[in-house]
Amino acid sequence: MTAPRLGRLIGASLGPGDPELITRRAWAALQSSARWLYPVKKAEESSYALGIVERGGLAVPEDAEALVFPMTRDPVALAKAWSRAASRTVELLREGRDLVFLVEGDASTFATFGHLARVVRELAPEVEVETIPGVSSFAAAAAGTGLSLAEEDETFAVIPAAYGVPVVERLLDEFDTLVLLKVKPLLDEILDLLTRRGLLATSCFIEKVGSPEERIVRDVASLAGQKVNYLSLMLVQNPKRVRGELRRGCRKHAATAPA
Structure with missing residues (x-):
């Protein structure tokens, strides 16, 4: 049978x-x-x-x-x-x-x-x-903010922020761009790190990307002390690893984008 x-x-x-x-x-x-x-x-x-x-x-x-x-x-x-x-x-x-x-x-x-x-x-x-297969949250976030995750021979890493600040800081020296997923539990600690490393201007926060409640925050320092959604991520670019002028930062792109 x-x-x-x-x-x-x-x-x-x-x-x-x-x-x-x-x-x-x-x-x-x-x-x-x-x-x-x-x-x-x-x-x-x-x-x-x-x-x-x-x-x-x-x-x-x-x-x-x-x-x-x-x-x-x-x-x-x-x-x-x-x-x-x-x-x-x-x-x-x-x-x-x-x-x-x-x-x-x-x-x-x-x-x-x-x-x-x-x-x-x-x-x-x-x-x-x-x-x-489908579109990932970080790919949609990069497209929505007008940022490139990587160009030419650049590198990027995608990690949950829960790995902790020491791991994030080490990876900042190893990759041109970091995608930090689910940043809610460690948001203030991440902001402190970005402040110390001078990376606030080259970071973007995106919450519930693609949904009607999507929120993009380019002035990430303003998020200090806020409660954010679980479905949130941050794109962080390290200008020290970008060749030439700082050309790909979050606020830099926003300022030069055509009206």
Whole structure:
């Protein structure tokens, strides 16, 4: 007797907030017969990823289902949550229908989908997984602020700010541009570092890029003491590593941009 076919698990990258950045491939997956899964931090809470699709004009199917991924560093709580989410995903896949998991940003970059797919494969190694790439938050932020992440033979690094100020400071000497993700917990410490290193004028803060609540702050020193959204990042350029005149700084670009 042939075993029933499992559905495919599809990670559909939606970009960081603007539905116009959803790729044609992800859009096709959303409009296919696949059942939608989407992440939430708490039960009955709204989903940022789902909101991107809704702003794009697609109606949420009645059978779309939320998977809970709590915001906690408790390893026991996290393990239980991942186990529940993966088990439910496999249960649905065994019905033979494809599942499309909605991913904000890019599914291969600091995304929930990679971990979910890995745990699902541990439970059901035969599951076919497809990852649809998308626009990352930092790529959209660079485009929205008119900055280049790297030119010619320059280098850039992308790290969560949670790695800490000592790591950020070391990388400032090794890369032309740093992308600091999720700066909320260490914002004031990062600002102190940028002040000490003389990099305030070549840094930009971007919050909820591409969404209706997007905020771009070029005078990053003004953020001191503020509470910012979890979905925030900072682009930092080190002029000491840029050849010639300081030409790519955040405020420099804003001042010279055509009206």
